[in-house]
Amino acid sequence: MTIEAVREETRALTPSASTVRASRARAKKTLNQTREFQKGRRATEASHLREAAALFQMHKNRMFPTIHPKMASFFQLPKSRPSSTAGTT
Numbered sequence: 011m012t013i014e015a016v017r018e019e020t021r022a023l024t025p026s027a028s029t030v031r032a033s034r035a036r037a038k039k040t041l042n043q044t045r046e047f048q049k050g051r052r053a054t055e056a057s058h059l060r061e062a063a064a065l066f067q068m069h070k071n072r073m074f075p076t077i078h079p080k081m082a083s084f085f086q087l088p089k090s091r092p093s094s095t096a097g098t099t
Contacts, residue, residue: 025033
């Protein structure tokens with residue numbers, strides 16, 4: 011293989027300037043989107059952390075919020091059923 015043939019092959023494999031620019035633009039756009047997603051995720055995590063800290067302080071100080079009556083039944087243990095079927099098989 012001659013030097014000229016290697017040069018031609020190298021030129022054919024080298025990306026054009028427009029391809030490189032387009033690739034860089036896509037990479038920059040992807041990076042910016044990733045940063046925005048991370049910013050939103052961090053804000054959500056910080057909010058959850060503040061809520062958890064407030065609940066922990068209420069628990070620590072025994073200042074529990076009142077539970078709405080409709081929700082209270084959800085937190086109660088189920089009533090035991092009579093064992094009238096016990097011993098029958």
